[in-house]
Amino acid sequence: xxxxxxxxxxxxxxxxxxxxxxxxxxxxxxxxxxxxxxxxxxxxxxxxxxxxxxxxxxxxxxxxxxxxxxxxxxxxxxxxxxxxxxxxxxxxxxxxxxxxxxxxxxxxxxxxxxxxxxxxxxxxxxxxxxxxxxx
Amino acid sequence: xxxxxxxxxxxxxxxxxxxxxxxxxxxxxxxxxxxxxxxxxxxxxxxxxxxxxxxxxxxxxxxxxxxxxxxxxxxxxxxxxxxxxxxxxxxxxxxxxxxxxxxxxxxxxxxxxxxxxxxxx
Numbered sequence: 001x002x003x004x005x006x007x008x009x010x011x012x013x014x015x016x017x018x019x020x021x022x023x024x025x026x027x028x029x030x031x032x033x034x035x036x037x038x039x040x041x042x043x044x045x046x047x048x049x050x051x052x053x054x055x056x057x058x059x060x061x062x063x064x065x066x067x068x069x070x071x072x073x074x075x076x077x078x079x080x081x082x083x084x085x086x087x088x089x090x091x092x093x094x095x096x097x098x099x100x101x102x103x104x105x106x107x108x109x110x111x112x113x114x115x116x117x118x119x120x121x122x123x124x125x126x127x128x129x130x131x132x133x134x135x
Numbered sequence: 136x137x138x139x140x141x142x143x144x145x146x147x148x149x150x151x152x153x154x155x156x157x158x159x160x161x162x163x164x165x166x167x168x169x170x171x172x173x174x175x176x177x178x179x180x181x182x183x184x185x186x187x188x189x190x191x192x193x194x195x196x197x198x199x200x201x202x203x204x205x206x207x208x209x210x211x212x213x214x215x216x217x218x219x220x221x222x223x224x225x226x227x228x229x230x231x232x233x234x235x236x237x238x239x240x241x242x243x244x245x246x247x248x249x250x251x252x253x254x255x256x
Contacts, residue, residue: 019160019161019162020136020162022137022160022161022162023136023137023138023158023160023162026158026191044225048191048193048229051160051191051193052193052194055160055161055193055194055195058161059161103198105194105197105198105233105234106193106194106195108232108233109194109229109232109233112232113232
């Protein structure tokens, strides 16, 4: 039963890489958080971190030939795992301590709101993965 | 598409009150910046940004607020303050994590913010 529930939660979403589509990414993450059983507060934090990761991919990454980036979500044991893949390489922004007034808060916020944030760059693109445990 | 609205009101003494509701993300942050810039250019350098009805604010919008508040203060053109009640926990918690209060004063009510603006005038 648990295995089936986890299997049905795994999904992938190809999203147009535009700011206009960020609300769709948040809806996608919110639905996954609710289905997985994160508390409302933890769900909010998960959605917030997803929004930051997708915003970074749209701002600093590159979409595929169809103008899309790939979002995926799934359960790994007691953790809800999200990843966003784009097809460019972007430098990891500086931390919140950076002197730049306007930027640099996104990754710091992500790291505070979810349990783990990983950035993996290969020759073809960048994947940001984040996860949050179910309490 | 984000749910996002700004209502703008310039009071008789030139104070601009911008009430922002809904979700403030990378899509709509430029609209927030344009609204603030428009009031500053019109000579309304004293601004109150009321986020009581905001449900979401991302790092780009926090950057806009911090940047505008800091440049106003440094240039001497004016002062911007934020209104957000402690009951709006979602927004206040994000402010705390982002350290927004290092760049701009956050008040729990419009009355409290007005007192701060009057003291600075």
